[in-house]
Amino acid sequence: MTTMNGLRQGGRLPLLRGMFALLLLAAMAVRPGAVVAADASGPTPTWRACLSCHEDAGLSLTTAKGETISLAVKAAELAGSAHRGVECRACHPGVKLNAHPDGRAMASLAEYRLATSRTCLGCHPVELLRARTQHAAVVFEDQRLTCVGCHGSHGIKNVTAWKGNLAPNDYCLTCHSRNLTIERRDGTSMALAVDAAKLKASVHPNHACADCHTGFSASAHPVAGDRTNRAIAAAGTCARCHADKLRQADGSVHFTLLRSGAQGAPGCIDCHSAHEVAPKERFATLAGTPCRTCHAQIFAAYSGSMHGKARASGDHFDAPLCSDCHRAHDVQGSAHPEQVRAACIGCHPTAVAIHSSWLPNASLHLNAISCAACHAPQAERVVALRLVEQGTGRALTEREVGDLVGGDVRAAIDPAGSGMSGLNLWSSMRRLESLRQSSAAKLDVVGRLEVARGIDAHRLADKSGAVRACESCHTNGSTAFDQVALTLARDDGRPKRFGASQGMLTDAASVVSVHGFYALGATRHWVLDWLLVLAVAGGLAVVALHLTFRLRAARAHKEG
């Protein structure tokens, strides 16, 4: 056995076989047109010249990457293949007995497969392949999906012979058990591979592929749309059995984003996976929380919180996971504070009573301050001002306000660009009211103290570390009120903040614009301070003056 140029040859009589092959090739040379046999109905024996060597099971090639590629070809495979009438050189052009490819020139197995698959396109043009639905979405000029990857190299069979008698799921898996991917219209990549074992282990072990992939069959392979459309379509599929869940999810921030065309927004399968759907118990674990995939930083913050630590300790299975606060399907972000608050109160039903035992005006505090603003003591805080409809209390979203003002919300509320003032807010509110239908409810401003960054809301400390001192807020100059921002809910459920100028809470116009937010002592107006000084000083001055005259009169009366 010798190795030359990376080509490993096996067998005992290489010289004799080489001579035989030379004779056959010579015969072929005097038969022009015999490279591709016109008659594909029966085997053409001319490839037997090549097989004289390549039938050797030990024949292999080593690529530059060190991968071993078997060069062995089984005659029986060729004889039973759809290409049995095709000469070797039709697919291996340029290969001659004395000019075999240099194995080391082949960079990798992938390149080798790519190179061989490109040859297929000579007889099977891309345009024709794309006309076939099965190939339409997976065939590219650059052949990232190689022909040989699915069809093999030599034992190529037509589809009927290949998988005509297979069970439906096995039929699909003949291709989809392979590492297939396609490029969506939006340029992102989508894996098409299905792990049959994992599918069997999922909660859908007995589903036929077509149960979910309703548009697909042996003769129909719809072309995939972009990611969003696919996610929505997939949700529709899930909803055939899980309609209740879709109803819940329909109002979620995720589906709002999906409908708005956001490409990163998740649908059902992004959390549950498409084929490896785990039982719901799996989602009630730290490891099985799907949110961490997209929200890794927030999940890390949560993991360091008292909730995350309690959960990780294994002693507190009731410690909340993401879905316990944000809900599993009707997922809401922090721009909807009432839902987050309800989540806190849901697990801590005695919170109101406990706060009432020491906190004056406890109900007001619990409404006007987010739980995290005190229980994440290291967080920066912001006074979030929201435009709400009088009566319903529904907060206007960024999209609503943007639509009303013609797009640029910031320019509308802060024309000077120096930070929104109380007057800006008041005039913006009046303008929005006039832009809304006359029958629409009047607007109001509701203020709430929150953590400035959403991630900090997940860094909840043990209650011993929570802010308890009233003075931390109820003191003039408290940092709690340094930041003030008009806050509108974005489509993704997070708050969009439009910063206000410092002093917004205490300027004269704030009495009408932010009358709903007031912290005793902290957001007081200086005019009232001076009025107090003047009034008391004035009263004392009158007393002092009168007393002086009285004493002088008494003295005069005594002397006189």
Next chain:
Amino acid sequence: MDVTMNVKKIYIHPLPVRIWHWTNAIGFVLLILTGLQIRYRDIIGLVSFETSVRLHNYVGFVLMGSYLIWLFFYLTSDKIKNYQMELRPRKFYTDAINQAVYYGYGIFRGSTNPHHASPYDKFNPMQKLTYDLIMLLVVPIQFLSGLLLWDAQRFSGAVAALGGVRTVDTVHVLFFIFFSAFLPVHAYLATLGHTPLAHFKAMFTGYEEEFEHAKRT
């Protein structure tokens, strides 16, 4: 002919009124002090914010109860005449001006007080106007605004209807300023009796001392 001065004691302040008055006096001082502490925690540090709020609330409720006792007493007593305004404008203005002249001038000249207190007419015209306004307008507004601020969530509908917490608090603070300025003036005016402590004493005993001029030959 000798002129002597007979002291006549007149029962002006019934017990419920005296209890109400001193409760009010202590209460208002406490409300002003705790109010200052609540509003100016960055300047004054006598007690914690929490304590001052708690004390302010307790005292506020005590004074509201005290006010109701006062109201009940006068509504069920003929002494309510003390608060009935002089409805004849000319007489009212004449009496009020006379009283103002006395306080601003006559008192320094040794003139006698034009108003003589009696059980059914214990206030001079200026006092009557002031106390009517205070007891029937200012105090109820202050109690009401304080009540709303005590539990702004419970009374959120009323608070919103009145313009929000900031507006209600601003009203509360404006009257707090009024009381802060009024209280020392009121205390000073109480020294304008025939002796500096005469009115204070009367507010403990119930009896005001009136001097009668008697001729003796």
